[in-house]
Amino acid sequence: MTDTSVKEAGSRPAGMAAPGSRALGSALPRILMNSGLAQILIALVLPVAIVTIWQLAGTNGSLFGGVLPTPDRVVSAWWTWAFGAKGMGLNPYSGTWLANVIFSTERVAEGFLVAILVGVPAGIWIGWSRLGAQILDPTVQMLRPIPITAWLPFSLAVFGISGFSAIFLIALGAFYPIVINTTQGARHVERNLVRAALMMGAGRLDILRRVVLPAALPAIFTGLRIGLGIGWTAVIVSEMIAVKSGLGYVLWDAYYVGRMDVVIADMVSIGVMGLLSDQLILLAERWALSWRLAGAR
Amino acid sequence: MAEIALRKVAKTYFSATPVRALESVDLDIAEGEFVALLGPSGCGKSTLLNILAGFEGSSEGSALIDGGAIGRPGPDRGVVFQEAALFPWLTVWENVVFGPKMQGLPKSEYEGRARELLATVGLKDFAQSYPAQLSGGMRQRVGIARVLVMQPRALLMDEPFGALDAQTRMAMQELLLTVWEKLNTTVVFVTHDIDEAILLADRVFVMTARPARIGREIAITLPRPRSIDDLTSPEFTRYKAEIMAEMRSAHHQAETA
Ligand SMILES: Nc1ncnc2c1ncn2[C@@H]1O[C@H](COP(=O)(O)OP(=O)(O)OP(=O)(O)O)[C@@H](O)[C@H]1O
Ligand SMILES: [Mg+2]
Numbered sequence: 001m002t003d004t005s006v007k008e009a010g011s012r013p014a015g016m017a018a019p020g021s022r023a024l025g026s027a028l029p030r031i032l033m034n035s036g037l038a039q040i041l042i043a044l045v046l047p048v049a050i051v052t053i054w055q056l057a058g059t060n061g062s063l064f065g066g067v068l069p070t071p072d073r074v075v076s077a078w079w080t081w082a083f084g085a086k087g088m089g090l091n092p093y094s095g096t097w098l099a100n101v102i103f104s105t106e107r108v109a110e111g112f113l114v115a116i117l118v119g120v121p122a123g124i125w126i127g128w129s130r131l132g133a134q135i136l137d138p139t140v141q142m143l144r145p146i147p148i149t150a151w152l153p154f155s156l157a158v159f160g161i162s163g164f165s166a167i168f169l170i171a172l173g174a175f176y177p178i179v180i181n182t183t184q185g186a187r188h189v190e191r192n193l194v195r196a197a198l199m200m201g202a203g204r205l206d207i208l209r210r211v212v213l214p215a216a217l218p219a220i221f222t223g224l225r226i227g228l229g230i231g232w233t234a235v236i237v238s239e240m241i242a243v244k245s246g247l248g249y250v251l252w253d254a255y256y257v258g259r260m261d262v263v264i265a266d267m268v269s270i271g272v273m274g275l276l277s278d279q280l281i282l283l284a285e286r287w288a289l290s291w292r293l294a295g296a297r
Numbered sequence: 298m299a300e301i302a303l304r305k306v307a308k309t310y311f312s313a314t315p316v317r318a319l320e321s322v323d324l325d326i327a328e329g330e331f332v333a334l335l336g337p338s339g340c341g342k343s344t345l346l347n348i349l350a351g352f353e354g355s356s357e358g359s360a361l362i363d364g365g366a367i368g369r370p371g372p373d374r375g376v377v378f379q380e381a382a383l384f385p386w387l388t389v390w391e392n393v394v395f396g397p398k399m400q401g402l403p404k405s406e407y408e409g410r411a412r413e414l415l416a417t418v419g420l421k422d423f424a425q426s427y428p429a430q431l432s433g434g435m436r437q438r439v440g441i442a443r444v445l446v447m448q449p450r451a452l453l454m455d456e457p458f459g460a461l462d463a464q465t466r467m468a469m470q471e472l473l474l475t476v477w478e479k480l481n482t483t484v485v486f487v488t489h490d491i492d493e494a495i496l497l498a499d500r501v502f503v504m505t506a507r508p509a510r511i512g513r514e515i516a517i518t519l520p521r522p523r524s525i526d527d528l529t530s531p532e533f534t535r536y537k538a539e540i541m542a543e544m545r546s547a548h549h550q551a552e553t554a
Binding site for chain 2: 190192193195196197198199200201202203206210211214215217291292
């Protein structure tokens with residue numbers, strides 16, 4: 001913090017060094033507030049406070065009569081889970097963290113990919129063509145109120161205890177927001193853009209690919225972000241019941257044997273992975289929609 | 298260069314309350330002619346242009362181009378929209394070559410022409426910019442360049458300079474005259490600016506309030522090439538007075554009808 005303020009002051013041209021002490025007094029805090037480092041620090045205040053209180057409230061490494069472990073226990077549980085030697089009979093989780101993270105992430109990625117490959121074309125078709133809307137939309141709207149959790153037994157019966165079961169639920173859960181947002185985007189393409197393309201000799205497929213799709217892209221990305229969140233929910237739920245690996249499986253298993261420290265470490269891991277994957281989409285969005293930001297630059 | 302003919306064209310929009318936008322419009326436009334449509338807001342000028350472009354069908358009558366019924370929209374009739382209607386996700390260059398690309402022309406055939414046109418409209422240095430980075434006038438010029446690059450037989454322009462400031466507007470008008478004198482395409486130019494209509498057109502059609510008919514046609518015989526300086530000549534003022542009188546009486550008729 002001090003570092004930034006020194007730099008800011010140092011980079012000021014000599015003539016502007018003292019624009020009146022009052023002005024400087026109000027400008028300095030603002031500069032501090034706006035620097036990237038300061039924002040990160042401000043964002044950390046609340047989590048650090050919560051963790052500290054949580055830690056201090058515990059006695060002998062736990063709260064509420066042993067139900068909830070303190071943060072230091074959680075960290076040490078995570079350490080063993082991540083870096084411990086594998087195959088130690090007493091702790092089945094030891095050294096399996098990365099493998100489980102990869103299991104879950106892979107499932108989310110696969111299910112999400114299926115959801116995009118089906119959801120985006122379906123949404124474009126529903127939003128763009130009246131026939132598409134008449135054929136697909138009623139079915140989508142009828143299936144949508146069935147929560148993905150309600151599909152679990154169905155998925156188990158069809159795919160058995162396997163990764164496919166999870167991938168199916170992820171794909172289904174992510175499909176709805178993707179298809180609905182894509183539909184919205186494709187429905188509201190500016191009429192004159194389509195006319196302009198027609199006037200310039202574009203065919204039906206060109207219109208879909210070069211006008212409707214890019215025009216719907218901002219809405220599609222909204223759908224992708226919501227869909228990915230549901231994808232993570234779906235992977236955890238299905239791994240708790242229908243698969244014998246992944247963060248969801250460990251979560252439930254650890255709860256069953258009373259390892260709340262592992263449960264919490266697992267929850268944090270899920271949160272971090274969800275955050276990272278969302279950032280990935282944001283990055284892709286910024287790249288794909290750079291034409292939108294161009295004006296603001 | 299195209300010959301355009303409208304025979305008793307009428308158009309009704311069947312929205313919540315049906316709107317009769319055009320009523321028995323007869324119009325003959327010769328090859329290479331520059332025609333201006335002048336009329337009050339909401340009278341049906343865009344509707345007429347949309348019919349010529351093939352965006353909309355007419356409810357009655359027939360619309361012909363070179364003797365045949367006007368079909369689907371296509372590169373033979375270049376349309377310049379009121380709000381440019383550029384693709385915001387494409388760069389200026391990509392917008393300009395969109396038409397030739399869609400028609401599957403080889404690059405060698407259009408890239409030179411596209412570059413030349415960009416220079417003509419003064420946007421050579423903005424080829425890689427996105428529309429969001431341009432001013433309204435610059436966007437409008439891209440909209441004109443992307444149509445001219447297709448070398449259309451007819452140019453349909455819907456108040457293309459309506460949103461521009463006076464200065465840019467005059468520059469664009471002169472540009473259009475230069476380009477048109479070189480290419481000699483048929484131009485149908487919609488405007489509600491009387492000066493603009495007189496300056497640009499061979500003939501000005503004054504349309505009545507909705508449902509629009511062609512109220513009167515006024516041939517502008519000012520010598521070409523014309524320039525902004527003509528705006529202050531006595532003949533110009535005479536045409537203006539004539540058209541204003543015509544518009545006033547058209548308005549009056551609409552009020553009393
Ligand atoms: N798609 C549509 N559906 C229903 N009514 C329409 C439609 N398009 C135009 N109209 C109506 O037709 C009439 C003529 O509209 P048009 O856009 O042709 O006017 P205009 O002469 O171009 O006006 P302006 O100078 O303001 O652009 C208006 O009353 C409008 O409300
Ligand atoms: Mg109009």
